[in-house]
Amino acid sequence: MTLHPMIAALRRHKAGVVLIALQIALTLAIVCNAVFIIGQRVERVNRPTGLDESNLFLVSQQWVGAPSGDDPASVEKLDSLQQADLAALRSLPDVASVTPINSLPLLNSSWNGAVDLKPGTTGQGSFNGTRTTYYFSDEQALSTLGLHLVAGRNFTVADVQHRGFRDQGEPSLVILTKALGDKLFPKGDALGKVIFLNGATTPTTIIGMVERMQVPGTGSWTNSFVWNATLVPTRLDANFARYAIRAKPGRLDAAMHAVTPTLYAANPLRVLDDDSVKSFAQIRAEAYRADVGMAILMGVVCLILLAVTAAGIVGLTSFWVGQRHRQIGVRRALGARKIDILHYFQIENLVIASVGAVIGLMLAIGLNVLLMQSFEMERLPVAYVLAGIVMVLALGQGAVFVPARRASNVPPVVATRAA
Amino acid sequence: MFNYYLELALRSLKRSPGLTALMVLAIGFGVAASMTTWSVFRAVSGDPIPWKSSKLFVPQIDMWGPKGRGPNKTDNEPPDALDYTDAMALMRAHRGKLQSAMYQISPSVVPADAGKHPINVSGHAVYSEFFPMLDVPFLYGNGWSADDDTQRAAVAVISGKLNDKLFGGANSVGRTVSIEGKDYRVVGVLGNWNPQPRFYDVVNTGGFSTGVEDVFIPFERAIAMGIPNDGNTNCSETPAESGFVGLQRSSCIWIAYMVQLDDAAAVSAYRSWLDGYAKEQQTAGRFSWAPNNRLRDVPAFLDHEQVVPSDTKVSLLVALGLLIVCLVNTAGLLLAKFLRRSSEIGVRRALGAPRMAIYAQFLTEAGMIGLAGGVLGLLLTGVGVASVSWVLPKDIAALARLDFSLLALTLLVAVVATTLAGLYPTFRASRVQPAWQLKSN
Numbered sequence: 001m002t003l004h005p006m007i008a009a010l011r012r013h014k015a016g017v018v019l020i021a022l023q024i025a026l027t028l029a030i031v032c033n034a035v036f037i038i039g040q041r042v043e044r045v046n047r048p049t050g051l052d053e054s055n056l057f058l059v060s061q062q063w064v065g066a067p068s069g070d071d072p073a074s075v076e077k078l079d080s081l082q083q084a085d086l087a088a089l090r091s092l093p094d095v096a097s098v099t100p101i102n103s104l105p106l107l108n109s110s111w112n113g114a115v116d117l118k119p120g121t122t123g124q125g126s127f128n129g130t131r132t133t134y135y136f137s138d139e140q141a142l143s144t145l146g147l148h149l150v151a152g153r154n155f156t157v158a159d160v161q162h163r164g165f166r167d168q169g170e171p172s173l174v175i176l177t178k179a180l181g182d183k184l185f186p187k188g189d190a191l192g193k194v195i196f197l198n199g200a201t202t203p204t205t206i207i208g209m210v211e212r213m214q215v216p217g218t219g220s221w222t223n224s225f226v227w228n229a230t231l232v233p234t235r236l237d238a239n240f241a242r243y244a245i246r247a248k249p250g251r252l253d254a255a256m257h258a259v260t261p262t263l264y265a266a267n268p269l270r271v272l273d274d275d276s277v278k279s280f281a282q283i284r285a286e287a288y289r290a291d292v293g294m295a296i297l298m299g300v301v302c303l304i305l306l307a308v309t310a311a312g313i314v315g316l317t318s319f320w321v322g323q324r325h326r327q328i329g330v331r332r333a334l335g336a337r338k339i340d341i342l343h344y345f346q347i348e349n350l351v352i353a354s355v356g357a358v359i360g361l362m363l364a365i366g367l368n369v370l371l372m373q374s375f376e377m378e379r380l381p382v383a384y385v386l387a388g389i390v391m392v393l394a395l396g397q398g399a400v401f402v403p404a405r406r407a408s409n410v411p412p413v414v415a416t417r418a419a
Numbered sequence: 420m421f422n423y424y425l426e427l428a429l430r431s432l433k434r435s436p437g438l439t440a441l442m443v444l445a446i447g448f449g450v451a452a453s454m455t456t457w458s459v460f461r462a463v464s465g466d467p468i469p470w471k472s473s474k475l476f477v478p479q480i481d482m483w484g485p486k487g488r489g490p491n492k493t494d495n496e497p498p499d500a501l502d503y504t505d506a507m508a509l510m511r512a513h514r515g516k517l518q519s520a521m522y523q524i525s526p527s528v529v530p531a532d533a534g535k536h537p538i539n540v541s542g543h544a545v546y547s548e549f550f551p552m553l554d555v556p557f558l559y560g561n562g563w564s565a566d567d568d569t570q571r572a573a574v575a576v577i578s579g580k581l582n583d584k585l586f587g588g589a590n591s592v593g594r595t596v597s598i599e600g601k602d603y604r605v606v607g608v609l610g611n612w613n614p615q616p617r618f619y620d621v622v623n624t625g626g627f628s629t630g631v632e633d634v635f636i637p638f639e640r641a642i643a644m645g646i647p648n649d650g651n652t653n654c655s656e657t658p659a660e661s662g663f664v665g666l667q668r669s670s671c672i673w674i675a676y677m678v679q680l681d682d683a684a685a686v687s688a689y690r691s692w693l694d695g696y697a698k699e700q701q702t703a704g705r706f707s708w709a710p711n712n713r714l715r716d717v718p719a720f721l722d723h724e725q726v727v728p729s730d731t732k733v734s735l736l737v738a739l740g741l742l743i744v745c746l747v748n749t750a751g752l753l754l755a756k757f758l759r760r761s762s763e764i765g766v767r768r769a770l771g772a773p774r775m776a777i778y779a780q781f782l783t784e785a786g787m788i789g790l791a792g793g794v795l796g797l798l799l800t801g802v803g804v805a806s807v808s809w810v811l812p813k814d815i816a817a818l819a820r821l822d823f824s825l826l827a828l829t830l831l832v833a834v835v836a837t838t839l840a841g842l843y844p845t846f847r848a849s850r851v852q853p854a855w856q857l858k859s860n
Contacts, residue, residue: 009696015754016755019747019750019754020751023744023747023748023751026740026743026747027472027744030740030741030744034737037733062527062539064527064537064600065527065599065600068663069662070661070662070663070664071662132833164660164661164662166647166658166662166663166665166666167661167662168657168658168659168660168665198657199656203685264536269537270536270537271527271536271537272536273539289811289813290730291843292810293811293812294730294733294734297456297734299733301452301738301741304449304452304741308440308444308445308449308741308748309744309748311444311748311856312441312445312748312751315438315441315755316751316752316755319756323759326836361424367740371733371736374732375729375733376729377731377733
């Protein structure tokens, strides 16, 4: 079959063809970008934090009337409060291990700084070097969080220091994530090397490396250092404290319920509210709520778009079939088979959809450029556009099938009837 | 005549219920998606204090210099909050009509009831002028006085919600509340006040917040009692000294500031005072760079801080795209529908109907589809706005509301857009040649 008569026929109803092609083009442009947004969000949400997230929960609490932590005596007092809490929590039957920690991945509360290979020039540090997030914790951090040590050793009890929350001073040893270690020492020989934190003049030794640990921030501002975490063997003493707790397998609920009464029993003068005890699953859900929401919204929009476009094709093709009822009868009477009529409408749709797809391809790229300029979007990969083109062509074929089959069922006898 | 067109339209729509339903569904979904995302966008981009926002300004001073901006920042924007030194200098100079430095606090409050556990509240340490400057509504009592500021008086303004919790909603002015273990006298209880975005302290709240501001205490009292800041602290270098006092002596920024300037003269006077202050600091050797200040009013500052999430804008854009596709779809279907009735048009034209009559008839039909789509759109917008609460972040979803103006807009957009989509098909219908139609049949 040659395309010539078909194109001649399409010329007879230009406006309808233009509208359908335009609709397909716009659908392709929007769906490509929306699906790309969905893909990016899903990828973000699914990236592992490096923690063993099951059976893990976090307690955030605050003491009432506690000392300021601004002088050595009050730091000692705060530390003893924290030690008492740790002892009480570690003695719980459903608890496997407990570690004090200033934040957790996805918690969006972070302590950031920079590490450098050179010492700072002044006593007062500045933030040159590689950006990192600090986790202040103790020797039980690795076991509690389920981090994998890939080189070196864990902290020992003797390594663990404590200091006031707002006191200065850098630790003498740290554990880095492998990502940060490799960034500082591209040869992969970071273990045992000396680094300088926050422009300090005193050196810090890398004693170990963990496979992976995400930073607490989930905003796009953390994208440049999302795997650069530094574990510091220091308990921070303030009028508040956070404890990460690993429950024994299957005992998460029981352990979470036991925490509040235990802490009140140890010291009733503290604030523990509904938000104080959170499972890691909750932390994860809250951190990615916006991303999941955006993905759902884009998904709904895509579904509506595809349904509307498919319905539009069905409607317009049905109209054309009705309009050409008699011509179809004539073709059938002149010897065209049913399958020829079916193919005619299918190919007609393919031609229109292809034109729409070509325009849509350009619109998709244009929309992507617009989104990149105004909002932090990345470049749309070609694969998405190609998949989008295949999808709209398939959508067109699927939508055209029912009216095309109805056309192929027009009996040849129609030709003999008066219009 | 209009009734006649209505009847004709109804008859025509009934003749092809499938096609009609298709158009109504497309319009309904398109309008609902746009209106749902619009309701969110409208909520987050709204002016939180429209009657006064152009008189409220946020001063910014460059206390870090070019070095503090880091390698990634190419613009010469000064930091968006103040350090303690500069905030206090601005308060002492007192150059605005009303002004207040403020910082976010999160103290504990111990209920008088012995059986109850302490609770954690959030709030701000502010100056007395904060309340009149922001037109904060009071249920009972008032803010504190300027004397209370300087005397570091143990006074507090609490929210209606905290008043309900602690005093059962009674007038608690003059009673005592225990904040961070110290007694404060309640001088005022707030009415319902929860501005979104939190324009007076965008830097620490990120713009939107699900929480309520429960307690306000005098700034200098909070500093004297060592109540630490609960918001963000940004430093270009580590503080030389430890503790909260060390933070106050550092160039770290953690204080928000707002000033009321009533006219252009006051604004330019304040601006030149800021430049003079920065120059003074330069002469004194504290800044080794030229004055680099900003003085933005609330809308400009909100825009600068990008409080409207980009997700909200992208969603609105995509939903508008969906609406356009739905309209193109409707235009195509209307075209098919109208041209199918060429012979009917031919008869009407031959019997003397002018082109305008054809226009009126078919635009009425398009408008009816728009109206039906709008009614469906209303229902779907209701569903959409109700369901954003489990899709979007809580702080933003809580702001999306269904109100009369949104409903009216939904109907209006549906009818106007569908009528526009019907223009070209109607134009084509009006061009039908009566003679040709009559002959061919």
